[in-house]
Amino acid sequence: MGDFAISRKAKFFDGCKKGIPITFGYVPMGIGYAAIAMKAGFTPLQTISMSFLVYAGAGQIIAASMALSGATLMAIILTNFVVNLRYFVMSTCVLNKIEDSNIPLNILAAHVTVDESFAMFSLSEDSSIWIYLGIAITAWLSWCLGAAIGVFTLNLLPVIVTNSFNISLYALFVAILIPAIKENRQFALLVLITAVLNIVLSQFLGNWSLIVSTLVGAGIGMYIVDDEYLLSGDD
Numbered sequence: 221m222g223d224f225a226i227s228r229k230a231k232f233f234d235g236c237k238k239g240i241p242i243t244f245g246y247v248p249m250g251i252g253y254a255a256i257a258m259k260a261g262f263t264p265l266q267t268i269s270m271s272f273l274v275y276a277g278a279g280q281i282i283a284a285s286m287a288l289s290g291a292t293l294m295a296i297i298l299t300n301f302v303v304n305l306r307y308f309v310m311s312t313c314v315l316n317k318i319e320d321s322n323i324p325l326n327i328l329a330a331h332v333t334v335d336e337s338f339a340m341f342s343l344s345e346d347s348s349i350w351i352y353l354g355i356a357i358t359a360w361l362s363w364c365l366g367a368a369i370g371v372f373t374l375n376l377l378p379v380i381v382t383n384s385f386n387i388s389l390y391a392l393f394v395a396i397l398i399p400a401i402k403e404n405r406q407f408a409l410l411v412l413i414t415a416v417l418n419i420v421l422s423q424f425l426g427n428w429s430l431i432v433s434t435l436v437g438a439g440i441g442m443y444i445v446d447d448e449y450l451l452s453g454d455d
Contacts, residue, residue: 228320228350235354238344242336242355243362246277250366253281255374257367260288264371271367275360277334279304306434310338314352317341321349332356339397410441 250271257267262284270280279300286296311330315321318329329352337356344351401408414437421429 228348231346231348231350232354234346235351235356236358237354238340238351239337239355239358242340242359245336246359246362247366247369249277250363250368251370251373253277253284254367254370256281256288257284258371258374260284262287267371268364268367271364275332275334275363276300276304276307277363306335307333309438310335314338314341317347318349318352319347325349325353329353329356332360334359406444410437410444413437413440 253271254267257270257280258264262270270283274280274283282303283296283300286299291299307330311333314329314333315326321329329349332353333356337352337359340355341352344355397411401411414433417433417436418429421433425432
């Protein structure tokens with residue numbers, strides 16, 4: 221029992237180490253989110269609590285931006301439901317891959333599932349729940365830390381600086397995506413197809429193009445990307 225506990229602890233800290241690169245994008249991104257939220261009239265407590273309880277980078281920024289523009293609560297909820305719908309799929313994929321888990325750990329894993337932690341775990345050869353929790357919780361706490369820093373430094377930084385933090389999340393995701401593209405041509409083709417679909421559909425569907433192209437790309441990926449690669453992270 222003792223060796224098993226040590227093994228879980230070791231795997232968790234190994235996951236934490238794997239999640240460190242995500243923090244370099246999440247801390248500045250959290251600061252950018254906090255800047256928008258505070259401008260929208262959120263209190264410091266609301267701004268930080270939203271990061272702990274909601275934890276959806278794009279969703280939080282969209283919610284804050286919509287609140288800033290005077291959108292209704294129902295519009296904000298429905299928009300976030302659509303934008304964050306992908307997390308149902310990601311959480312399902314994670315729960316299908318992980319080992320040595322239980323219901324409480326599954327609930328925690330689902331709560332801390334985001335694009336970057338999902339992508340990093342998908343490329344990991346170790347399917348332990350503790351590896352995933354190490355990655356995901358490290359990312360989660362770094363996002364909350366960024367929001368807290370943003371709350372307390374908003375008045376000290378120029379607006380142009382806080383606004384520039386918003387591109388960091390996209391840069392981070394690209395950095396995670398590039399190694400996978402290099403290792404697997406099928407995955408690279410899928411990324412290209414999805415990107416082209418988004419560009420084309422954006423001319424007709426506006427903000428809905430990202431959602432539609434993602435769903436269509438996921439459907440195509442079921443046929444052109446090997447299951448072994450998605451499950452193990454190997455080529």
